[in-house]
């Protein structure tokens with residue numbers, strides 16, 4: 001393919017960017033398209049933000065032009081930029097992603113940052129349920145290097161990605177394949193000081209409001225729950241936390257903003273004291289809970 005076939009006016013970076021904006025702004029908005037271009041240049045050439053800003057008059061060779069061409073096609077088909085480049089950044093860790101794992105979201109990053117920065121606390125053992133790419137477990141291990149971190153997921157494919165992510169980030173994590181909804185699942189008698197989870201919580205009926213880049217590329221297994229039982233994972237998490245959370249430990253879970261009250265009630269009934277936290281969009285996004293003292297089930 002030559003430059004003409006690729007529709008780019010030239011192989012100058014500025015012309016490539018112009019074409020991206022022309023073809024994608026209407027769908028994604030100009031700011032987002034600018035970020036895509038920056039991310040592609042980082043992935044292709046290792047450019048940081050400053051280099052990117054100073055390189056608009058540089059030229060790229062034919063093979064790189066082809067890479068931009070395919071990236072543009074992929075973006076037009078709503079393929080997530082993180083799948084195109086193969087990674088995302090989460091709490092300063094580079095996390096490989098592919099269709100086997102949920103792309104880590106900024107809301108989850110906010111929850112982790114808040115947990116890590118919330119005090120001078122020392123956490124010696126952490127359990128991450130529904131770990132997916134391993135992003136939460138890895139960020140936690142980085143923040144608390146002394147902690148024993150255990151991470152559980154039902155999907156063997158997700159765990160392969162998570163294991164690679166742990167290794168690439170030089171973190172040691174115990175990964176376990178298990179379905180937490182399976183009532184026979186039990187962890188050997190361990191106590192954790194922090195149990196954290198971003199389980200599936202989007203109701204099936206919410207699919208119609210979701211964008212194609214989520215619906216077509218993120219794994220349904222990591223996202224959806226039946227409309228008639230939207231809190232199924234929180235019940236399982238509460239049951240596990242009752243057994244495995246230390247008396248002075250903390251439970252932290254990401255939630256569906258539509259179910260903050262219901263999730264709190266469920267946790268209260270199970271002997272916890274929940275507190276709801278809002279995300280940067282002002283939505284009820286996660287909650288923390290401690291065990292009620294002297295709660296008798």
Ligand code: GLN
Pocket residue numbers: 105107198199200201202214222223224254
């Ligand atoms: N917050 C994610 C989304 O909106 C859902 C994550 C989850 O189900 N755990 O796509």
